[in-house]
Each structure stands twice: as structure tokens, then as C-alpha cells.
Amino acid sequence: MKQLVLTLAVLAAGSAPVWAAEQTVTLDIPGMTCGVCPITVHKALMAVPGVKDVRVDEAKKNAAVTFDDSKTSVQALISATTDAGYPSTVSH
Ligand SMILES: [Cu+2]
Structure with a gap:
């Protein structure tokens, strides 16, 4: 297991600039209709492993x-x- 982890670490280090990158995507969420919705959405997205930041815009949904x-x-x-x-x- 340790060997595998090391191998993966080496592989990741070698190709990290190509595929391991921080990205930002904007999702349209038309179902957000009141002030509580953004809190629920924020919580759900922050719970996904790998998510660094979530900014919910209630007005723009x-x-x-x-x-x-x-x-x-x-x-x-x-x-x-x-x-x-x-x-x-x-969102496009
Ligand atoms: Cu709501």
C-alpha cells in the first residue's frame, strides 16, 4: 500500500500541472427561491471532497x-x- 501511494505521488507530481488544477465553474440553480436555499446549496457543495470555495448568488440564482x-x-x-x-x- 505504501509503495502504491508513493508511486501515485510520483505520478501526480510529474503530471500535476496538466490535470490537477483548481477550476471554477458557475452552476445555474433556478430552484433557489428564498433566503434559506443558498445556505442549503452552499452546505451541499462544500461537503463535496475537493471543493475549496462556494459563492452562492441568490439574486442571480x-x-x-x-x-x-x-x-x-x-x-x-x-x-x-x-x-x-x-x-x-x-452556466454559459
Ligand atoms: Cu428556499
């Missing part, structure tokens, strides 16, 4: 999520809000 793309994905973030009762889509 979206959330800007900063995450480590080697630990989580946009799809996982969408699942997290959906599981909390707020289906979301990537």
Missing part, C-alpha cells in the same frame, strides 16, 4: 464553485446540488 479537478468533477457538483433538492446546470 447561481453558485460559483472553486474545486480541485483531480478530486472532483463538475458532474459531482451537479449531483450534490440535485441530491440536496436543487437541480443545476453549468
